[in-house]
Every structure is written in structure tokens, then in C-alpha cells.
Amino acid sequence: MSNGVYNFLLQSPTKDELLQHLLECDVAVYNVSESATERQVEEAIWALTALHDEMESFKSQKLFILVSTVMTWAMTKPPNPDETDALLEEDFRRRKPHPSFKSHNSLENLVLKLAKGKKSKLVGYVVASGLQYGKGEDLFHYFFKVSWLMQFPKVPIFGQGTNYIPTIHVSDLGGVIQNIIEFKPRPKYIVAVDNSKISVNMDQRNHLLFVWLIVNICAFFPCCSILHMCLKIFTQLEVMCLSINLRLETFIIKDFFDLRWTSEAGMIENMESIVQEYKDTRQLLPIRILLIGPPAVGKTTLAEKLCRHYQLHHIKLKEVVEEKITQLEIVNGSNPENIHQEVMTAAQKQLGNINKSMEANQGRLADHLLFEIMEERLNSKPCKNQGFVLDGFPETYEQAKMIFSDVNEDAGNEDLELMSKAPAYKEKITPEYVFALDASDEFLTRRVQGLPESVAEKMCYTQDEFLPRLTKYRQLSGVEETLCDYFDQIEIHPLSIGNVCKDQREMITQAVGTPKNYGLSLEEQKEQDWKKEEERRWKLAAEAAVRKRRNEAALAEMAAQYEDWQKNLSEVKRQESELLEVQVLPLRNYLMKYVMPSLSEAMLECCKIKPEDPVDFLVLVMS
Structure with a gap:
């Protein structure tokens, strides 16, 4: 199929457009395996029928390859019910599909019917694919995910786990299709499965995927709770596929194809x-961080923030040792019938060595035992899967070299005269990011003095403990070969972050980048969305209550101010009236003494004479 057609198909063309591009192709591959919908099956039927109708116009022979599923064999029984032998590829004519895959079976028969004949310009092939795995995973994704996340001590198994599941790696399936195109074999029905016999029994439970990755589900569910759990995790179609019990033998891909197998022996082998392919495809890469710095600089607080952001494991030396001792004590106190003898003996020996060392060193572990416990923890599956944040350990150049250096690799480099290269180190446990936090002694001392006494005692920050620890750190920082020098030598250059940086976490996340693991699950996302919605509602309600209180207070204040204003206004009016009365009194006296006598005489005279214009008359008389 050409790139142009591929890109066009991604744009969901109409049937006429799709047919036009199918006619331009020499090979058409339709994938209707276990995850295909009924609509996709119907589209494949239409495409095959349309090509068959246009067959006479073909300039050259075309191939139609249908990638179907072994679910069309799901109900097929061996010829002899007492036999447990596998079904043969040549028995495809009597195959019986699972009830939910009858349309797939009809499509297979249509391909074999319409696209056959030596002189036919349309040649059809049916590839009955095993359940597909590999790359980022699809059907088996749940098992890989819970194993990577370490959510269970063992991956859940539903039922007895005695059924056989035909499988094939997606790359091998692609190789089968490529061989069909290249060799055009005579058999038109090809079963594509690997050589695995996947069935979960007690012996096979020792195969590991991180802890125990067991990829099988039986058709029988012993209790309703497990059935409910299964249906909650998987779709009904996925349960049907994982419940298949089918053994198939194929000879075409083994005898006639030049197939370069990716996983011929199957998934478990x-x-x-x-697993590595799965992690690379989904970019599930561990992040390994080391935080170093003086006591009280904030390593633990910062480590907890980084662990929450990147979903990493917080590794503190004291806690690792305590957890290991507790674990060994639990093993030693367990019933010997429930634990393998070798495990019990090894635990007893290790616990004895630890106790002897602590007795001889006044409660401290010898360095070699300390490094052994720490290296074991860093090599644990959780740390290898998600990554870790090392909190303040190692402290010296020698400690880092003891834990992280790869002595065997260094010896090989010496033999090959490659000593000019950086020293070899254990890549899977060595931190890939090193951040050196620092602050002045004065700043650290003030910080410790500001802590509550109970907190200071818990963190060993009392005056008698803190100052010696700080002095020791400064001395180690001044030696000829420091801890930072070790990482510089292996070309993992530490990044210095001072106490003046307000947001140390932001600086580190910028250097490390985005998280490289799974995001939230659907349930976790719903819960987070619900919490955010509740927080939003609570915030809105709180803001509304604050606004209401503010409005009520403002109204009350306005009412009080209005009342005060009214009182003040009345008082002003009273004072103005009194002032006017006082101001008017001298003017009245003047008028009565000097104006009113003359005015009275003039008005009497005006009454006697009765002039035409009394006002002018008064003016003349008064002037």
C-alpha cells in the first residue's frame, strides 16, 4: 500500500474514494482480528465484494489479505473427543467460531470463495492470527500495567488457568503478511501462531514479568466477586478472547516461509x-535522582515533592535498613512449610550477619552490609520500573564507587585499552540526575533553631547532633575527591542549587523533564476531577459567603453613615438658623432707626398724593 493511500485512509474516506484507492493498490490488507468491530467486518466484506466486481478491469493480479482471528476456531473440537492433540491447520474447513465471531467466519469463507482460482486476478488469503502481543500491548495490556505499577504481589489469575491461548507477536504477524506477499503460497488459509503453549500451571508461575506476569484467564470463574472484577477490568469481548482454550499446529509458516521470528517460542520464553519492548513503546522509563547537600538544607522535603510529581520511590538509608531487617525477621518467624528452604536459610544467614555487625559496631552496620542492602533495594522491581529519589546517600566518593561502579566492566575496558573512557558504572541503579543543594551555615543554623523541639529531636537536629553533622559534611566537601567528583568522572554532572532559589522543585523538574510513567487511571482521574469539582464548589460557596458578609457589612455601614448624616444635617440647619438670627438683629436696629421713619413719612405722603408711579415717587422723596 502506498504512502498516499495510507494517509488517505487515516482521513476516513467515503466508499467511492476508498474503492478508487484500493484499485490503485497491488495488495490490500484488512485487519479484522479480535479487536475489530462489526462495522469494520462489514467494511471488509464491502471492500472484497467491490474489488471482485471490478476484477475484470485489473491490469495485474491483486492480493486481498484478510487478517482474522483464531476465535473463528474457538468452538472446534478434536476429531476424537478423547484426544488432547492440537488441531491441525488443514482442518480449517471444519472450524467452528465463537458465537460472537460468526461474522468473522463468514468473511473468511467469502475471501476463500471469491478470491480463488489460478487465473483469477484477485487472489485472497486468510490469516487466522493468534491473540496478538508485543510493542505497547493491547489485549494483554492490563497484566503488563499492573505488573509495572506493582499494584499486586502477583498478577491476578481468574479461574484455574489450565486453558491454552494461541498467540503471536505483532512483528511476527507482520512477517507472515510480508511472506505471503513475497511467496504467494498455494494454501490460502494460514494459521499464524507462535510455538508457545501458554497455560498457567504451578510450574509456569515461576516465569517473571517484574514480579509474576501471568497472561491467562480461564473460562471458569469460581465466584461472583472475581467475575465482577474481571468484567470491570475487561470488556466482554476481551474476556471471551482470554477465555479461549485452543491448541493449534501450523506448518505453512514453519515449512514454507522465510520468517525471521521475533518471538518464536512465545511470550513467556x-x-x-x-517487557523492554513494552516499556520503550509506551515510554515507561525510570527516573533516577540523587539529592545531596548539608543537613537541614531541605533534601527530604524536596524528595517527597519529586516523588509525588514523578511517582517515584523515596529511598532513605535508615528506612531501607529498617525495612530489610523487618523483612528478614518476618521470614525467619514464618512457617517453614510456606517458604522455600533456600529462602529461609539465606534470610537467617543475612539477619545473623546484620546482628553481629551491629553488635560489633555499636549499632552501626558495616559498610559492605550497608552497600549490599542498598544495592538490593535499588535493584528491586519498583525502583527499576518507576525509578527513585536517593535522599542524602551516598555521602562520599568511596561510597558512591562501592555501590555504582561496575568492576567487571572496568576490567574488560582495561583489557581492551579503553581506559581513556569514563569509568564504567551500573547504569540500571546509578542516578542519572544529581542535584547538589547548598546553603550557608548561618542560614541552616537559623532554620534548625526555628524548628519545634519535638521535630528537631525526631530529625536529629538538636544542637549536639546538628553541628557535628554539618561540620562533617563541610569536611567531606573539602577532600581531594568529593562525591560530586565521582559523578563528574562518569559524565553525570551534578547541578548545584543554592538556598537563594525559591522554587527548587521547578528547577529540578525543568532539568528532568516530564514524567515518564502512567498517568492517572480512569477511576483516579474521576476521583481527582470530583475532588477538583468539590474544591471549586467549596471555593465558590466560600467566596459567595464572603461577598454576602461584605455586602451586609457595607449596607449596615451605609445605614449607620446615613443616620449620622441626617443627625449632622439637622444640627447644621439649627446652627445656621441661629447664626442668621444673630446676624439679622443689628440690621433691624439700623433700619428702624434711620430708614423706617423717612420711609413711613414718604409712604404717608404717597397715600395722600396718589402719584401714577408710586415707586418713582418714593425714590424722589427719599433721595
Whole structure:
């Protein structure tokens, strides 16, 4: 299929457009395997029928390859019910599909019917694919995810786990299709499965995917709670596929194809490479961080923030040692019938060595035991899967070299005269990011003095403990070869962050980048959305209550101010009236003494004479 057609198909063309592009192709591959919908099956039927109708106009022979599923064999029984032998590829004519895959079976028969004949210009092939795995995973994704997240001590198994599941790696399935195109074999029905016999029994439970990755589900569910759990995790179609019990033998891909297998022996035998492929495809890469710095600089607080942001494991030396001792004590106190003898013996020996060392060193572990416990923890599956934040350990150049240096690799480099290269180190446990926090002694001392006494005692920050620890750190920082020098030598250059930086976490996340693991699950996302919605509602309600209180207070204040204003206004009016009365009194006396006598005489005279214009008359008389 050409790139142009591929890009066009991604744009959901109409049937006429799709047919036009199918006619331009020499090979059409339709994938209707276990995850295909009924609509996709119907589209494949239409495409095959349309090509068959246009067959006479073909300039050259075309191939139609249908990638179907072994679910069309799901109900097929061996010829002899007492036999447990696998079904043969040549028995495809009597295959019986699972009830939910009858349309797939009809499509397979249509391909074999319409696209056959030596002189036919349309040649059809049916590839009955095993359940597909590999790359980022699809059907088996749940098992890989819970294993990577370490959510369970063992991956859940539903039922007895005695059924056989035909499988094939997606890359091997692609190789089968490529061989069909290249060799055009005579058999038109090809079963594509690997050589695995995946069935979960007690012996096979020792195969590991991180802890125990067991990829099988039986058709029988012993209790309703497990059935409910299964249906909650998987769709009904996925449960049907994982419940299949089918053994198939194929000879075409083994005898006639030049197939370069990716996983010929099956999933379990190639689990390590499949796991790595899965992590690479989904970019599930561990992040390893080391925080170093003087006491009280904030390493633990910052480490907890980084662990929450990146979903990493917080590694503190004291806690690691305590957890290991507790674990060994639990093993030693367990019933010997429930634990393998070798495990019990090893635990007893290790616990004895730890106790002897602590007795001889006044409660301190010898360095070699300390490094052994720490290296074991860093090599644990959780740390290898998600990553870790090392909190303040190692402290010296020698400690870092003891834990992280790869002595065997260094010896090989010496033999090959490659000493000019950086010293070899254990890449899977060595931190890839080193951040050196620092602050002045005065700043650290003030910080410790400001802590509550109970907190200071818990964190060993009392005056008798803190100052010696700080002095020791400064002395180690001044030696010829420091801890930072070790990482510089292996070309992992530490980034210095001073106490003047207000947001140390932001600086580190910028250097490290985005998280490289799973985000929230659907349930976790719903819960987070619900919490955010509740917080939003609470915030809105709180803001509304504050606004209401403010409005009520403002109204009350306005009412009080209005009342005061009214009182003040009345008082002003009273004072103005009194002032006017006082001001008017001298003017009245003047008028009565000097104006009113003359005015009275003039008005009497005006009454006698009765002039035409009394006002002018008064003016003349008064002037």
C-alpha cells in the first residue's frame, strides 16, 4: 500500500474514494482480528465484494489479505473427543467460531470463495492470527500495567488457568503478511501462531514479568466477586478472547516461509525482551535522582515533592535498613512449610550477619552490609520500573564507587585499552540526575533553631547532633575527591542549587523533564476531577459567603453613615438658623432707626398724593 493511500485512509474516506484507492493498490490488507468491530467486518466484506466486481478491469493480479482471528476456531473440537492433540491447520474447513465471531467466519469463507482460482486476478488469503502481543500491548495490556505499577504481589489469575491461548507477536504477524506477499503460497488459509503453549500451571508461575506476569484467564470463574472484577477490568469481548482454550499446529509458516521470528517460542520464553519492548513503546522509563547537600538544607522535603510529581520511590538509608531487617525477621518467624528452604536459610544467614555487625559496631552496620542492602533495594522491581529519589546517600566518593561502579566492566575496558573512557558504572541503579543543594551555615543554623523541639529531636537536629553533622559534611566537601567528583568522572554532572532559589522543585523538574510513567487511571482521574469539582464548589460557596458578609457589612455601614448624616444635617440647619438670627438683629436696629421713619413719612405722603408711579415717587422723596 502506498504512502498516499495510507494517509488517505487515516482521513476516513467515503466508499467511492476508498474503492478508487484500493484499485490503485497491488495488495490490500484488512485487519479484522479480535479487536475489530462489526462495522469494520462489514467494511471488509464491502471492500472484497467491490474489488471482485471490478476484477475484470485489473491490469495485474491483486492480493486481498484478510487478517482474522483464531476465535473463528474457538468452538472446534478434536476429531476424537478423547484426544488432547492440537488441531491441525488443514482442518480449517471444519472450524467452528465463537458465537460472537460468526461474522468473522463468514468473511473468511467469502475471501476463500471469491478470491480463488489460478487465473483469477484477485487472489485472497486468510490469516487466522493468534491473540496478538508485543510493542505497547493491547489485549494483554492490563497484566503488563499492573505488573509495572506493582499494584499486586502477583498478577491476578481468574479461574484455574489450565486453558491454552494461541498467540503471536505483532512483528511476527507482520512477517507472515510480508511472506505471503513475497511467496504467494498455494494454501490460502494460514494459521499464524507462535510455538508457545501458554497455560498457567504451578510450574509456569515461576516465569517473571517484574514480579509474576501471568497472561491467562480461564473460562471458569469460581465466584461472583472475581467475575465482577474481571468484567470491570475487561470488556466482554476481551474476556471471551482470554477465555479461549485452543491448541493449534501450523506448518505453512514453519515449512514454507522465510520468517525471521521475533518471538518464536512465545511470550513467556521471551518475556524479558517483550517487557523492554513494552516499556520503550509506551515510554515507561525510570527516573533516577540523587539529592545531596548539608543537613537541614531541605533534601527530604524536596524528595517527597519529586516523588509525588514523578511517582517515584523515596529511598532513605535508615528506612531501607529498617525495612530489610523487618523483612528478614518476618521470614525467619514464618512457617517453614510456606517458604522455600533456600529462602529461609539465606534470610537467617543475612539477619545473623546484620546482628553481629551491629553488635560489633555499636549499632552501626558495616559498610559492605550497608552497600549490599542498598544495592538490593535499588535493584528491586519498583525502583527499576518507576525509578527513585536517593535522599542524602551516598555521602562520599568511596561510597558512591562501592555501590555504582561496575568492576567487571572496568576490567574488560582495561583489557581492551579503553581506559581513556569514563569509568564504567551500573547504569540500571546509578542516578542519572544529581542535584547538589547548598546553603550557608548561618542560614541552616537559623532554620534548625526555628524548628519545634519535638521535630528537631525526631530529625536529629538538636544542637549536639546538628553541628557535628554539618561540620562533617563541610569536611567531606573539602577532600581531594568529593562525591560530586565521582559523578563528574562518569559524565553525570551534578547541578548545584543554592538556598537563594525559591522554587527548587521547578528547577529540578525543568532539568528532568516530564514524567515518564502512567498517568492517572480512569477511576483516579474521576476521583481527582470530583475532588477538583468539590474544591471549586467549596471555593465558590466560600467566596459567595464572603461577598454576602461584605455586602451586609457595607449596607449596615451605609445605614449607620446615613443616620449620622441626617443627625449632622439637622444640627447644621439649627446652627445656621441661629447664626442668621444673630446676624439679622443689628440690621433691624439700623433700619428702624434711620430708614423706617423717612420711609413711613414718604409712604404717608404717597397715600395722600396718589402719584401714577408710586415707586418713582418714593425714590424722589427719599433721595
